[in-house]
Amino acid sequence: MDIITLAEVAGNISVLGYGVAAIGPGIGMGILVGKALESTARQPEVAGRIQTLMFIGLALIELLGLLGFVAFVMTM
Amino acid sequence: MPLAEKNGIALFLPETYDIVWSLVILVVIAVCFYKYIMPKFQAVFDARAAKIEGRMEQAEKAQKDADEAKKKYEDQLSQARVEASKIRDDARAEASHIIADARSRAESDAAQITENAQRSIESQQKQALVSLKGEVGTLATALAGKILGSELSSSATQTQMLDKMIDEMDADSNK
Amino acid sequence: MVSQVSTQLVLAAKAGPELPSVDDFLPDPILFQGTPFAINRIILIRIVATIVLLLVMCITAKRAKLVPGRWQGLIETLLEFVRDNIVYQVMGEERGRRYVPMITTLFFTIFVFNLCGIIPGMNMAATATVTMPLVFALWTFVQYWIAACREKGFLQYLRGELMPPGVPLPIDIILGPINLLEALIIRPFSLTVRLFANMIAGHLLVATCLAFTQFYLIEASNWAVKPVGVLWLLGGFAFVCFEMFVAALQAYVFSILSTVYINQSYPEVE
Numbered sequence: 136m137d138i139i140t141l142a143e144v145a146g147n148i149s150v151l152g153y154g155v156a157a158i159g160p161g162i163g164m165g166i167l168v169g170k171a172l173e174s175t176a177r178q179p180e181v182a183g184r185i186q187t188l189m190f191i192g193l194a195l196i197e198l199l200g201l202l203g204f205v206a207f208v209m210t211m
Numbered sequence: 212m213p214l215a216e217k218n219g220i221a222l223f224l225p226e227t228y229d230i231v232w233s234l235v236i237l238v239v240i241a242v243c244f245y246k247y248i249m250p251k252f253q254a255v256f257d258a259r260a261a262k263i264e265g266r267m268e269q270a271e272k273a274q275k276d277a278d279e280a281k282k283k284y285e286d287q288l289s290q291a292r293v294e295a296s297k298i299r300d301d302a303r304a305e306a307s308h309i310i311a312d313a314r315s316r317a318e319s320d321a322a323q324i325t326e327n328a329q330r331s332i333e334s335q336q337k338q339a340l341v342s343l344k345g346e347v348g349t350l351a352t353a354l355a356g357k358i359l360g361s362e363l364s365s366s367a368t369q370t371q372m373l374d375k376m377i378d379e380m381d382a383d384s385n386k
Numbered sequence: 387m388v389s390q391v392s393t394q395l396v397l398a399a400k401a402g403p404e405l406p407s408v409d410d411f412l413p414d415p416i417l418f419q420g421t422p423f424a425i426n427r428i429i430l431i432r433i434v435a436t437i438v439l440l441l442v443m444c445i446t447a448k449r450a451k452l453v454p455g456r457w458q459g460l461i462e463t464l465l466e467f468v469r470d471n472i473v474y475q476v477m478g479e480e481r482g483r484r485y486v487p488m489i490t491t492l493f494f495t496i497f498v499f500n501l502c503g504i505i506p507g508m509n510m511a512a513t514a515t516v517t518m519p520l521v522f523a524l525w526t527f528v529q530y531w532i533a534a535c536r537e538k539g540f541l542q543y544l545r546g547e548l549m550p551p552g553v554p555l556p557i558d559i560i561l562g563p564i565n566l567l568e569a570l571i572i573r574p575f576s577l578t579v580r581l582f583a584n585m586i587a588g589h590l591l592v593a594t595c596l597a598f599t600q601f602y603l604i605e606a607s608n609w610a611v612k613p614v615g616v617l618w619l620l621g622g623f624a625f626v627c628f629e630m631f632v633a634a635l636q637a638y639v640f641s642i643l644s645t646v647y648i649n650q651s652y653p654e655v656e
């Protein structure tokens with residue numbers, strides 16, 4: 136180990152990539168769940184419908200995060 | 212940890228045998244679910260629903276039967292009541308009829324009896340009158356004899372009296 | 387518990403924990419190598435899971451009574467959940483009746499296959515190769531195209547996808563291809579990737595935790611690092627529980643998205 140690589144970072148840069156890719160979906164999921172809870176509190180009688188829609192949206196957002204994960208796995 | 216780039220991408224490239232087995236397994240599972248498991252459970256669900264519905268129907272039918280029986284009974288009761296009142300009315304009418312009948316018969320009887328009595332009284336009266344007429348003659352003669360015998364003193368009076376008597380007798384007999 | 391990482395046992399020696407890698411998902415065939423019917427570890431797991439699922443379901447169905455026992459009650463709750471909360475909730479009873487067996491099959495199969503990932507001895511979800519989710523997704527794909535052709539007619543459906551009503555022409559030029567791309571590629575691709583990547587991630591998480599547990603708690607000679615091993619073990623517990631949740635959630639999500647995609651092939655009502 137020479138002086139230039141003193142602070143060596145071992146591993147794969149794609150891990151960082153995944154971390155970055157998870158930020159957006161994380162924010163989106165937070166907004167989604169928060170809004171779903173809000174609407175449920177406002178109209179408890181349609182809670183079932185809201186929950187179904189929430190899960191559909193959750194699945195779509197989850198895919199974004201998983202695309203980052205896939206990109207990470209592909210370079211593994 | 213080996214950094215085999217080929218492997219990471221290979222994850223997303225399906226192998227032939229993998230596809231074959233996935234298809235086989237999916238088809239087997241799907242056939243089992245479609246042909247046996249779902250119909251079987253559906254039949255159980257349907258049977259259960261039918262049973263619950265059947266019970267409710269049964270209860271409803273029993274209720275209806277009971278209602279019908281009650282209605283029938285009430286009908287019969289009211290009918291019987293009507294009949295009874297009719298019978299009573301009939302009886303009452305008949306009774307009044309009988310009474311009226313009896314009364315009229317009694318009245319006619321009474322009238323007849325009265326008439327008979329009247330008639331017999333009349334005939335007896337007539338008889339009595341006839342016999343009285345005869346007796347009055349003799350009695351008058353006797354009485355006249357007696358009066359004549361005692362009071363022939365004043366001749367004027369005697370003559371007057373005698374005349375008068377004869378007149379009266381004439382009038383009587385002519386009458 | 388860490389048999390899936392034992393392939394590297396010889397190579398890695400004692401240098402570090404035997405961390406899981408993508409090799410776990412690409413096991414070598416162990417039977418009928420070289421033929422289209424070759425069987426590797428994951429396929430074996432899949433076959434076993436299939437047999438178990440079908441046996442359990444068939445026996446339950448055969449013994450099904452009007453008054454359910456505890457086990458039958460559980461199965462019936464699941465069946466009614468799929469029917470009422472997934473299919474009927476999204477499609478309505480009229481349309482949904484036709485798709486209840488399909489969605490039920492998908493839900494049960496995916497759920498059981500996912501659960502294989504945390505069953506000791508299997509330790510690998512049966513859906514953890516790209517093919518199985520892909521086949522499920524293709525089934526959904528075929529179903530919603532058939533539904534579209536039947537309900538709207540093929541050309542009518544294409545027209546509706548390319549030119550959504552009420553969209554101005556300039557936007558339509560962009561939106562039309564995207565819509566078509568979504569119906570053709572993105573939907574099955576997203577279904578596949580979601581399920582597959584979830585299973586890979588779950589396996590990697592659990593296997594990493596358990597590999598570190600093995601390394602610190604058993605293989606390490608230094609007593610000072612044993613608490614670290616305990617921590618990793620606790621993490622392993624947490625992730626195994628999380629994987630159970632994910633197994634159910636992914637089955638639910640896959641089923642409900644399939645239903646939604648099929649429902650979008652139908653003309654709008656209400």
